[in-house]
Amino acid sequence: MSGVRVLVGTRKGAFLLTADGKRDKWDVSGPHFGGWEIYHVKGSPADPNRLYASQSSSWFGQVIERSNDGGKTWEPVGNQFPYEGVPGTHQWYDGTPHPWEFARVWHLEPSRTDPDTVYAGVQDAALFRTTDGGKSWQELAGLRCHTTGSSWQPGAGGLCLHTILLDPANPNRIFVAISAAGAFRSDDGGKTWKPINRGLKSEGIPKPDAEVGHCVHRIAMHRSRPGVLFMQKHWDVMRSDDAGDSWTEVSGNLPTDFGFPIDVHAHEPETVYVVPIKSDSEHYPPDGKLRVYRSRSGGNDWEALTNGLPQRDCFVNVLRDAMAVDTLDECGIYFGTTGGQVYASADAGNTWKPIVRDLPPVLSVEVQTFQ
Amino acid sequence: MIRVVLPAHLRTLARVDDEVRVAVAGRVTQRSVLDALEASYPVLRGTIRDGVTLQRRPYLRFFACEEDLSHEAPDAPLPEPVVRGVEPFLVVGAMAGG
Numbered sequence A: 001m002s003g004v005r006v007l008v009g010t011r012k013g014a015f016l017l018t019a020d021g022k023r024d025k026w027d028v029s030g031p032h033f034g035g036w037e038i039y040h041v042k043g044s045p046a047d048p049n050r051l052y053a054s055q056s057s058s059w060f061g062q063v064i065e066r067s068n069d070g071g072k073t074w075e076p077v078g079n080q081f082p083y084e085g086v087p088g089t090h091q092w093y094d095g096t097p098h099p100w101e102f103a104r105v106w107h108l109e110p111s112r113t114d115p116d117t118v119y120a121g122v123q124d125a126a127l128f129r130t131t132d133g134g135k136s137w138q139e140l141a142g143l144r145c146h147t148t149g150s151s152w153q154p155g156a157g158g159l160c161l162h163t164i165l166l167d168p169a170n171p172n173r174i175f176v177a178i179s180a181a182g183a184f185r186s187d188d189g190g191k192t193w194k195p196i197n198r199g200l201k202s203e204g205i206p207k208p209d210a211e212v213g214h215c216v217h218r219i220a221m222h223r224s225r226p227g228v229l230f231m232q233k234h235w236d237v238m239r240s241d242d243a244g245d246s247w248t249e250v251s252g253n254l255p256t257d258f259g260f261p262i263d264v265h266a267h268e269p270e271t272v273y274v275v276p277i278k279s280d281s282e283h284y285p286p287d288g289k290l291r292v293y294r295s296r297s298g299g300n301d302w303e304a305l306t307n308g309l310p311q312r313d314c315f316v317n318v319l320r321d322a323m324a325v326d327t328l329d330e331c332g333i334y335f336g337t338t339g340g341q342v343y344a345s346a347d348a349g350n351t352w353k354p355i356v357r358d359l360p361p362v363l364s365v366e367v368q369t370f371q
Numbered sequence B: 001m002i003r004v005v006l007p008a009h010l011r012t013l014a015r016v017d018d019e020v021r022v023a024v025a026g027r028v029t030q031r032s033v034l035d036a037l038e039a040s041y042p043v044l045r046g047t048i049r050d051g052v053t054l055q056r057r058p059y060l061r062f063f064a065c066e067e068d069l070s071h072e073a074p075d076a077p078l079p080e081p082v083v084r085g086v087e088p089f090l091v092v093g094a095m096a097g098g
Helices: B008-014 B030-040
Strands: A003-010 A013-020 A027-032 A037-043 A051-057 A061-067 A089-091 A097-099 A104-110 A118-123 A126-130 A160-166 A174-179 A182-186 A216-222 A225-233 A237-240 A262-264 A272-274 A292-295 A303-305 A323-325 A333-336 A342-345 A353-356 A362-370 B002-005 B020-022 B060-064 B089-093
Touching: A003 A051, A003 A333, A003 A342, A013 A037, A013 A353, A051 A104, A061 A104, A104 A160, A126 A160, A160 A216, A174 A216, A182 A216, A216 A262, A225 A262, A262 A323, A333 A362, B002 B030, B020 B030
Parallel strands: A037 A104, A037 A362, A323 A362, B002 B089
Antiparallel strands: A003 A013, A003 A037, A003 A362, A013 A027, A037 A051, A051 A061, A089 A097, A104 A118, A118 A126, A118 A160, A160 A174, A174 A182, A216 A225, A225 A237, A262 A272, A272 A292, A292 A303, A323 A333, A333 A342, A342 A353, B002 B020, B060 B089
């Protein structure tokens, strides 16, 4: 029987939301790790019962949890993320050199083929990998040691590596995004990296088209076309048709081109979803209306999806890792809000229902599909 | 045996219900107690002290015998009642945050 498991990370624990393929009746499990910030939970594509969770707290630091039974039980695994060599410095907010300091794991990206291999994007920005199921983590230091690394500056949330995309067609190709350095690509399995920010323009930095320094909020791809990338930047929704070598803006008729998450329909590579947010600094939906916008043309032409979403007095945010799509025949879309709601659409965004309304602020949403 | 009282979240992580007892060889200091604690409960590595610098995490304090020992040198001897197991060494989470 088909079904889905939605993995939700919140400011005060993790929640697992499960349903059959109809996606209208939900079982809620949690909080797991109550009281801890769960930045991300993700399952292994190679073994759906293998889950990884990033658990952290200002008091007790970083813990990584692993489940081998789909989230019924968990065990802590390795929590040491040592930078390779002498870490050096990046730029602080005021432009002064600041030592690289590990703060937390923002994103966990399990390998598509090996349940014991996982990539971790951390703050201060670096990429780590485990090949032993999380017991030990090694830095892929070529990224942080890129010649531009000492010039990277943090965004408001810190200097965080928040997006990791593994190319399904090319095991040596990895994309990452860092706030506020930009997007980077490796074509040799993570040994060396190049910035892929040509075409981005950020008015808030001294040279708007600089090689690095862009506050990229999220990148997404469709698994059938890994050379086509969609990006939600601090401002601007962007598209690349050459694996990031160049970008063009596709914000089109969006009410605001600021936002955090972006995702692609599971079966329609040109259907893209964003959640426009009012900014700078407000970070809530324009006009108090929570609207997902969908483009069926790969950008530029966007339609508001409102059916079932609050259209008045709504002032929540949707964070960068808090949207996901399932792969059932009728693609399901999910997103969580800083107000603690997790909304689901079982019809590609045409209609929405809240799965839960009163969780702690949602940091991340992922979904596993069972056919 | 040295008695150590952990905050609730670390008791959960270590899967213990109450205070723990650790054997310390040699001088009983913050460092030797925490080394012994982490040896017995590896899951606590990095949660009380930074895993690289071994610095006390800023939102944690070390108390014993109604004294705040947080700023004592890591190798300073702990009070005699802690050494004799009469009083516990307390790892305390700051009462802060939302």
